Amino acid sequence: MAIDEISVAKSERRWATAMAGVSAVMLGAILYATLGLHLNPPSNVELIDPATIHVSGEFAEENLGTRLEPTGGIVTRLVTTQFSFSPACVVVPQDTPVTIRVVSPDVIHGIMVVGTNVNTMVIPGYVSRVRTRFTEVGEMLMPCHEFCGLGHSQMIAKVRVVPVSEFKPDADGRAHCAAP
């Protein structure tokens, strides 16, 4: 073969340098997104006892769904259980920052809102939290995306995004999905 040992080594070094460059560019882009734009996956080390979720407090039945908080923020609270969401439909205003908080009293679930980047696992013992903004008006599917038992396929809820003018919380700040 015409190619000698030194050329082999040289060609390899050139390729390795090029690939190191490619990797560095990718890493740079990702680091820019995380450190510069604060785009991070939904970590939230906030504990909650799965056994007492229903009893009282933030995730008691009457506190679930979307609420305009006294502080002015919009928070949507959900409980995922085998095999349903509570509530099964939530309403949110368009183009407004929304914080979604989800817990599970039983096993692992996962939620996503189809067509958006809302996506998190729901791990019993922790509160999952996603901050987002829904840009388009309409009804979207919010399925459970993690195997949670034999009824997993049937576990689907809905998110109804309405124009800000139609988002009418009650005196308590709560908003419910109107009957369609």
Add this chain to the structure above:
Amino acid sequence: MPRLNRLILAHLWTAFAAFGGALILGLWQMWVRSPFAAPLSSSENYFISVTAHGSAMGYVLTTFFIMGFGYFVAETALKRPVPFPRLAWAGFYAGIVGVALVVGTVVSGRATVLFTFYPPLTASPWFYVGLVLVVVSSWVWCALMLIGMGQWKRENPGKSVPLAMFATTANAVLWLWTTVGVAAEILFVMLPAAFGLTEAVDVGLTRTLFSWTLHAIVYFWLIPAYIAFYTMAPQKAGGRLYSDMMARISFVAFLIYGLPVGLHHLFMDPHPATGFKAVQMVLTVLVAVPTLLTVFTVCASMEIAGRLRGGKGLLGWVGALPWKEPLVLATGLSFFMLWFGGFGGLINMSYGMNAMVHNTSWVTAHFHMIFGGSVVIMYFAIAYEIWPKLTGRAAPCVAHQRVQLWSWAIGMMILSLPWHLLGMFGQWRRVAQFDYSDPTISWWAPWMTASLIGGAILVASGALFIWNLARFHIADRAQRLDAAPMEPMQYAVALHPGSTPAALNGFRLWNILVLVLMTAAYALPIAHSFIVNPPHALVHRVNG
């Protein structure tokens, strides 16, 4: 014929029997999910099938194939007997008992937890015991690879371990590290829960432990394909290995970077803090490096072959390659699928973009393309290459082997490209039936039908594969090659065989590096679970 050919054949046939069964289940699952009514369709059957398909493909096909091929390499590359053959057989039978326990519990519906078992869902204890036996069986294999390589080095002081064996042993070392996570999860959490000794588990901790195993296991599956790329394909094409050193560096890179990255599977989990995820995200970028190096070295090795065969010009050597050789054809098809698989992997790893695809069909598509496509097609090609050596018979029909390889690649593309598309638009995972009457998802129906057709092609291709191998055993006695003894297995020779630095002729240094990296990557996330001590979740037994 290798002395251990019965042992090797026992492993490989176990692997391919599991593969055949799992393949049929996969097609049925596609049918259930499609717009067409499937027989026996129910949620229970669907998830039993998913558990069986995943366990058979991910644990049985891979582990038994890797062990069988490893024994083959140990004997043919080192040209000396494998140490302790009785122990190897004992390991094999332990693995078989394990597989029987897993199959029994899964089929009877007592272990419907999928192959990545989601605690606090808890299967029958015998399911976990079965898995432990399979892992223990593979540890026996790891030990024999290490002992074999050590003995050879003592008998051949100063010589470099043949690349195929160096890579096989790298895989054994990788696997010993990899299994620590899942072994800890099963022994300390799942078995006590399954046997009723504990009533609640720390779910976050089990996920962190499993993630330890979850990325590196894929490299364990993939390394045999890379061994074929480096040491078998260039030989078959009539070339030389462009660089033995670069190959060793790639295998070492798999070992050190494949492990401390598992948390990237938990990007969407709440419990690992952002900083833990970020560290492993950075390391994940580095795992692309060995594959990028491999692409170069293997292409350069094939170029040597093409030019030796008279190929001219910039790309003329590609056409000059012996594409009729199944091993060369499979390498080409595998690289083609690697492009798609690699691209998908870059999206998954990209932290922010992961939110778009996490737990969608995109992920299923990605690992079917890269494992079911790029890797398994090389398992086929390796089998075609070594079966004549194992049975002492020439291949009854090479054209059928080519048809099988082509149909596998085409089927895999038709199966997984629609999944990539649907996943990008948010088709969520692990669902038995979709409601196609819902207007937002009704457009999925034709794409799901296309995937179903891809699945049918894969089943046909898999059946042809089994038949191609079975024919070696039922071939006419006259076809035996006693008259002209079978040539011993030849591995590719390096273009410039030089001396290997000691560091690249063993694993001591790399084990230390793995220890450092794994401590950096996992000590805090694991300790964190004990420090914050989250409330535990009640065990949910599914052993109905």
